Amino acid sequence: MDDLCEEFCSRLRCLSPNFQAERYQDDNFETFTSVEQIEVESSVEKCIQVIKNLLDVDPKCPTLQREKHVQFLKKGLIHLPASLEVLDASRTWLCYWILHSIQLLDEPVTEETKFHVTKFLQKCQHPDGGFGGGPGQEAHLAPTYAAVNALCILRTTEAYNVIDREKLLNFLLRMRKPDGSFVMHEGSESDIRGVYCALSVAKLTNIWCPELIKGTAHWVSRCQTYEGGFGGVPDMEAHGGYTFCGFASLVLMGQENVININNLLRWLVHKQMKYEGGFQGRTNKLVDSCYSFWQGGIFPLIHRALCLTEHQTLSSENWLFNQEALQEYILINCQFPHGGLIDKPGKNKDYYHTCYSLSGLSVAQHFASGHIGKIKVIGDEDNELCPTHPVYNLCFQSALQAIQHFKSLPVPDLPEKFKNETL
Numbered sequence: 001m002d003d004l005c006e007e008f009c010s011r012l013r014c015l016s017p018n019f020q021a022e023r024y025q026d027d028n029f030e031t032f033t034s035v036e037q038i039e040v041e042s043s044v045e046k047c048i049q050v051i052k053n054l055l056d057v058d059p060k061c062p063t064l065q066r067e068k069h070v071q072f073l074k075k076g077l078i079h080l081p082a083s084l085e086v087l088d089a090s091r092t093w094l095c096y097w098i099l100h101s102i103q104l105l106d107e108p109v110t111e112e113t114k115f116h117v118t119k120f121l122q123k124c125q126h127p128d129g130g131f132g133g134g135p136g137q138e139a140h141l142a143p144t145y146a147a148v149n150a151l152c153i154l155r156t157t158e159a160y161n162v163i164d165r166e167k168l169l170n171f172l173l174r175m176r177k178p179d180g181s182f183v184m185h186e187g188s189e190s191d192i193r194g195v196y197c198a199l200s201v202a203k204l205t206n207i208w209c210p211e212l213i214k215g216t217a218h219w220v221s222r223c224q225t226y227e228g229g230f231g232g233v234p235d236m237e238a239h240g241g242y243t244f245c246g247f248a249s250l251v252l253m254g255q256e257n258v259i260n261i262n263n264l265l266r267w268l269v270h271k272q273m274k275y276e277g278g279f280q281g282r283t284n285k286l287v288d289s290c291y292s293f294w295q296g297g298i299f300p301l302i303h304r305a306l307c308l309t310e311h312q313t314l315s316s317e318n319w320l321f322n323q324e325a326l327q328e329y330i331l332i333n334c335q336f337p338h339g340g341l342i343d344k345p346g347k348n349k350d351y352y353h354t355c356y357s358l359s360g361l362s363v364a365q366h367f368a369s370g371h372i373g374k375i376k377v378i379g380d381e382d383n384e385l386c387p388t389h390p391v392y393n394l395c396f397q398s399a400l401q402a403i404q405h406f407k408s409l410p411v412p413d414l415p416e417k418f419k420n421e422t423l
Contacts, residue, residue: 011378013277013325014048014332022274033284040286041275043345047333062331064361064383065339069354070107072339073098076351077113089133089143092124096146097355099153103395104358104385114154121147122162129167129174139171140185145197148204149394152402160405166412169207172198173418180215181233192223192232196245199252200392204399206406211418217255220246224259227283228267238267240281240294247298248391256305265302269321271295276333277325278344279360288343289334289353292326292360293393300363300390317374323364327378330361362388 013019023041026034054061076098087094095117102109123135124147130139131147151159175182175198182194195216202208222234223246229238230246247264250256271279271291279291299319306314314320334341334357340349341357366387367374377384389399 012328014328015052024275036286040344044276044333047345051332060380062379064331065335066105068339070102070105073102089137091134092121092131092143092147092150094351095121096150097351099150100394101355101358103153103398104362104388106386114156118154118159118162121151125162125164129164129171138185141175141182141194141197142184145201148201149392152204152394153398155398155401163205165205165207168201168205169412170415172202172212173415176212180219190233192220192230192242193245195220195249199249203252204392204402204406206409207412209411209414211414213253217250217253217258220249221258228263237282240271240279240291244294244298247301251301251391261302261305265320268295268298272321276329277322278329286344289330289341290356292330293356293363296321296326296360296363297390297393317367319367323376324378326364327361330357331379331383358385359388359393361385363390
């Protein structure tokens with residue numbers, strides 16, 4: 001047993017002899033940021049010590065607490081605690097976060113649950129197109145993305161039929177500005193997240209049209225900063241979530257090369273923390289498990305873009321980040337004891353971090369599309385999740401089935417109002 005434990009220790013980066021050398025050094029110049037960073041690393045060290053002790057009992061750890069996470073998630077589909085009242089405008093998001101997490105864990109959803117979720121999301125659709133965060137709420141691009149994804153996860157004809165594609169196209173075009181950017185809702189300002197949400201649902205539901213994206217790639221390219229990542233609008237600081245939205249939008253448009261991909265890649269690889277193994281969202285910020293996807297999910301998209309570029313030689317087995325280190329961060333530091341995943345040690349569980357931690361874990365485990373590519377799973381082999389599509393963040397079968405379903409339907413006619421406009 002001791003030999004077996006030693007073998008598994010050698011497989012875990014965090015238990016290697018030189019690992020502690022990766023700890024942060026403040027060079028005797030203490031700041032508020034450096035104090036926080038050292039505190040986080042200390043909490044990570046405690047989690048690593050727990051795993052080290054557990055290896056004496058279970059040499060296959062770390063283990064994904066699959067059943068506990070499923071129980072936490074399924075409970076959220078039935079009843080939400082009063083503490084989540086503040087998320088009343090994010091109820092479509094809660095449906096998506098929970099359903100996607102359940103599917104990543106390869107857990108089935110009952111037909112009764114599918115029926116009730118479908119009916120609820122139908123109530124969230126605005127009469128003039130798009131979806132609000134809850135019934136009777138204003139249409140907004142973010143919950144529209146969440147609702148469409150959630151309906152695609154259900155994979156039933158009834159769920160697909162909820163989406164009024166003609167009105168959805170009208171809504172997306174109304175959110176589009178003459179410079180190619182998108183506002184999140186009527187009267188709001190441009191936001192790169194709006195671009196991604198609009199283009200993602202347009203592709204999935206087959207309502208894509210040239211009028212929707214005129215000037216958009218150029219506007220998105222202006223959001224790339226000197227660091228290499230993307231801000232929410234031109235001249236803002238680079239941020240992980242905005243960067244995913246920006247680059248994924250360019251992938252959807254087939255316009256990846258309008259930005260400096262090498263600068264983007266350089267920025268991304270430096271966002272993976274040397275000690276923790278997870279990603280930070282911005283320069284000089286703390287690790288956060290949600291960036292496991294917002295940052296980690298960009299690497300498959302960059303890999304594809306670089307492979308399409310001449311004279312690029314890339315690995316045929318690995319993404320361009322440390323996949324094992326990210327898995328260790330999530331499995332060792334971010335699993336709440338009673339189910340659900342967390343931002344970092346000491347935080348509480350929530351559905352958002354559960355969704356994006358598991359999404360990032362899936363990306364880190366699977367190269368290419370997963371079962372037809374290379375699989376790298378640390379710890380127990382049962383830790384493997386279903387592969388997620390890095391553009392839509394839907395499990396592959398849900399994304400492909402939705403695309404095939406909506407491709408069988410005609411593209412809605414462009415509304416007369418937009419036919420007569422000079423875009």
